[in-house]
Amino acid sequence: MIKRCGWCGNDPLYMAYHDEEWGKAVTDDKTLFEFLILESAQAGLSWITILRKREGYRRNFADFDAQKVAQFTDEDVDRILQDPEVIRNRGKVKAAISNAIIFLSIQKEFGSFYSYLYSFMPNQQIINNKVDNYRSFMTTSAESDAIAKDLKKRGMKFFGSTICYAYMQAVGMVNDHEVDCSFK
DSSP states (O other): OOOOOGGGTTOHHHHHHHHHTTTOOOOOHHHHHHHHHHHHHHTTSOHHHHHHTHHHHHHHTGGGOHHHHTTOOHHHHHHHHTOTTSOOOHHHHHHHHHHHHHHHHHHHHHSSHHHHHHTTSOSSOEEOOBSSSSSOOOSOOHHHHHHHHHHHHHTOOSOOHHHHHHHHHHTTSEEOOBTTOTTO
């Protein structure tokens, strides 16, 4: 019998995300940028809301091409804000564009966004398998604090330590699957 982490419940979209993506190591910058956009959009909302709008984000944010998003104009912001398949928050949409510029700057400085992220990490994925199913989940860590602080200093918006920790889980920097999860 397949056992999943309790948070994903019975929603097929959540289960697929849990089984196929969450906690799995991502090394390519395009996917790292995708999750940067999505996690930033999540601020104050549930992750399932963002997953349900993922294709709208893909369509509106140039298939998560950071080079293209960094070139977006006010007209692009207005266009995006018309689409109900994204979170229609002007601040978050504008932040996605400025965050793309910062993302590209970090790539240039470190060779890749992946290299930047792992400069804050030990040499491997952090594994925090839960010893019980009680909701004792972490929402921040020393690493998410350090990354978020550095990104804030660089000007990144909607990416505090809690969002950063969720990002780290999403891209497999941290594996927080429950100890009895079949996907740990």
